[in-house]
Amino acid sequence: MDKITLGTRNVSIEFPGVKALSNVDFEIETGVIHALMGANGAGKSTLMKVLAGSNPGYTGDVLYNGNPVELRNPAAAKKLGIQIVYQEVDMALIPTLTVAENVMFNDLVMNMGHKQFVNYGKIRKDAKEALARLNVNIDVRRMCGTLTLAQKQMVLIARAVQSACNFLILDEPTAPLSDTETEELFRVVRHLRKTENLAVIFITHRIHEVLQICDSYTVMRNGEIVDTTPITPKTTSKEIVDKMLGRSFEENFPKQVCEIGEKAFEIDHLTEREGRVQDISMYVRKGEIVGLAGLVGGGKTELCKTIFGVYKKSDGIIRLNGKELNIKTPSDAVKNRIALVPEERRKEGVLVAETVTFNTTAASLDDYCTFSFVNDRKAAKKAEEYVKSLSIKTPSIKQKVAYLSGGNQQKVAVAKWLAADCDVYIFDEPTKGVDVGAKQEIFTLINNIAKEGNCVIYATCENSELLSITDRMYVMFDGRITAELETAKTSEDEIMHYATGATTVYTG
Incomplete structure (x- = not known):
C-alpha cells in the first residue's frame, strides 16, 4: 500500500x-503506531488538535504528503482522513441514541436538511x-448510555474508521480501561494497522504500554x-521519562514518614443501596494514608462515592472522631469535613468553565463572603497562595x-478542598492522565x-502507586473487601491475588 504522510513545519500557537507550540516540525506516515509523550502542558494535545482542525489559530504549515494544507476546522481534517478520539468519550457520544446512530x-x-427521511436499516447495516x-x-x-467505557471507545473508533480514516x-x-479492556484496544489497533494501513497516534503517559504497542x-x-x-528492545521507560522531564528521574517515590495517631475515621458494615458496595468495614488513623486497591x-469508586453521599447507603455506620455521621448528600459530607477528589475531574472535580479563583474557593465560599457578597480581593489572594504553594501552572488566576x-486541573481540584480545611x-485515581512529574x-x-x-484514603488501580505512598491498604473485588494488607509487607503479586477475587490465603 502507498504511504501517506502527515506533518507540520514551523507550527506555533499561542x-x-x-x-503552547513553538516552531514544531513533526511527521508521521501511515502503517505505524506512534506515541506522543510529554509532561502535562508540553503541547501534545495542542499539536494533535492542530492536525484535527480544532486549533485554527496556528502559524506555520500543516503538510499532507509534503504539500501545505489548511486545517482550520474539523471538517477540513476529516476530509483528509484525520480523526481524533478524545479522552472524555462521554462528551462525544449521545447516550440517548443507539450505537448505530452514534457510529x-x-x-x-x-x-440533515438534504433528506426528509432517514433510512435506519442502512444506518444499522453500515454501523x-x-x-x-x-x-x-x-x-x-x-442505547449508548448503557455501554461500558471500553465499548463507548470502540463506538467512537468505529465512527472514525467508517469515514475513510488514514x-x-x-x-x-487506556486511562479509563481495565487491563483486559486495554488488551482488547491494542488488538483493535494492531488489526487496523494491518488491515487498513492506518497511522495511529497515541497521546499517553503510560510508558509500559508505549513499549508494548508502539x-x-x-x-x-x-x-x-x-x-x-524508534522503539527497540533496548528502549527503557527511564530513558523516555528522562527526555520528558529534561532531567534524571527516580522512578520510586520515597514515602515520607508521617506520625500516625489514633483511629479517627471508621466505617462499619457499609452497604450501598444498589449493591455496588457491600458490607464494608475499615478504618483510617490520623496521619495515615490508606489505599483502596x-x-x-x-468497587473502589463506588465506595468513595458512597462515603461522600453521592450514592445512598442502605446500611452501615460512618464515624469521625467517635461521632456517628448522618451523610445523605455530598453537602452533608462537606459539612462533616470530608473531601472527595473524584476520578472524573473534568466532570465532577472542577468547573472547567470557571476560573482558577472560582474553583479554589468553591468549597469554602462562606470564608470569602460578607453578607451575601463575595469579597473578590480576599478570594483572589487565597487563589494566588494556592497557585504558588501547589506550583499550579497557569498564566493567571483568572484563567x-x-x-x-x-x-x-488536578491540583486545582485539591486546592479547593485544602481551602475548605477538611x-x-x-x-479517587488522583494521577489518572497525569504525567510523571506532576505525579x-x-x-x-x-x-x-x-x-x-x-486521614487520607487513596483509591487507584496502579499497584505501584499504592506501594509507594500508602501505609496500609484494603483490596476490593466485586464491591467487597477481600484483604487488608500492610504496605511494607506486601507486593504487587499479593495485591493482584486478592484483586481477582481469590479466597485462598496468598502464599507467594
Whole structure:
C-alpha cells in the first residue's frame, strides 16, 4: 500500500499568556503506531488538535504528503482522513441514541436538511460493517448510555474508521480501561494497522504500554519537540521519562514518614443501596494514608462515592472522631469535613468553565463572603497562595480551568478542598492522565496532607502507586473487601491475588 504522510513545519500557537507550540516540525506516515509523550502542558494535545482542525489559530504549515494544507476546522481534517478520539468519550457520544446512530453520526449530521427521511436499516447495516472492521461485536440497537467505557471507545473508533480514516489520534485511550479492556484496544489497533494501513497516534503517559504497542515515539517539552525515536528492545521507560522531564528521574517515590495517631475515621458494615458496595468495614488513623486497591469495576469508586453521599447507603455506620455521621448528600459530607477528589475531574472535580479563583474557593465560599457578597480581593489572594504553594501552572488566576493541563486541573481540584480545611481526604485515581512529574508533585501534596494529621484514603488501580505512598491498604473485588494488607509487607503479586477475587490465603 502507498504511504501517506502527515506533518507540520514551523507550527506555533499561542494562548493568552502561554506559547503552547513553538516552531514544531513533526511527521508521521501511515502503517505505524506512534506515541506522543510529554509532561502535562508540553503541547501534545495542542499539536494533535492542530492536525484535527480544532486549533485554527496556528502559524506555520500543516503538510499532507509534503504539500501545505489548511486545517482550520474539523471538517477540513476529516476530509483528509484525520480523526481524533478524545479522552472524555462521554462528551462525544449521545447516550440517548443507539450505537448505530452514534457510529453513523457524522453521516446523519451531513445529511440533515438534504433528506426528509432517514433510512435506519442502512444506518444499522453500515454501523455493523464499521464495527466488523474492528472485529468488535456490539448490538447496534443498544442505547449508548448503557455501554461500558471500553465499548463507548470502540463506538467512537468505529465512527472514525467508517469515514475513510488514514490517521487516527487517540487521546489517553487506556486511562479509563481495565487491563483486559486495554488488551482488547491494542488488538483493535494492531488489526487496523494491518488491515487498513492506518497511522495511529497515541497521546499517553503510560510508558509500559508505549513499549508494548508502539513502533516509535516523539517526546515534547515546553511546546517543542525534544526527540523522535524508534522503539527497540533496548528502549527503557527511564530513558523516555528522562527526555520528558529534561532531567534524571527516580522512578520510586520515597514515602515520607508521617506520625500516625489514633483511629479517627471508621466505617462499619457499609452497604450501598444498589449493591455496588457491600458490607464494608475499615478504618483510617490520623496521619495515615490508606489505599483502596483493586481492578477497574472492583468497587473502589463506588465506595468513595458512597462515603461522600453521592450514592445512598442502605446500611452501615460512618464515624469521625467517635461521632456517628448522618451523610445523605455530598453537602452533608462537606459539612462533616470530608473531601472527595473524584476520578472524573473534568466532570465532577472542577468547573472547567470557571476560573482558577472560582474553583479554589468553591468549597469554602462562606470564608470569602460578607453578607451575601463575595469579597473578590480576599478570594483572589487565597487563589494566588494556592497557585504558588501547589506550583499550579497557569498564566493567571483568572484563567479558565478548561485551558489548564490535566495535572494542573488536578491540583486545582485539591486546592479547593485544602481551602475548605477538611479532616478526611478521599482521592479517587488522583494521577489518572497525569504525567510523571506532576505525579510526584501530587504525591508530595498528599503526604503533606497526611503530615497535618488528616486521614487520607487513596483509591487507584496502579499497584505501584499504592506501594509507594500508602501505609496500609484494603483490596476490593466485586464491591467487597477481600484483604487488608500492610504496605511494607506486601507486593504487587499479593495485591493482584486478592484483586481477582481469590479466597485462598496468598502464599507467594
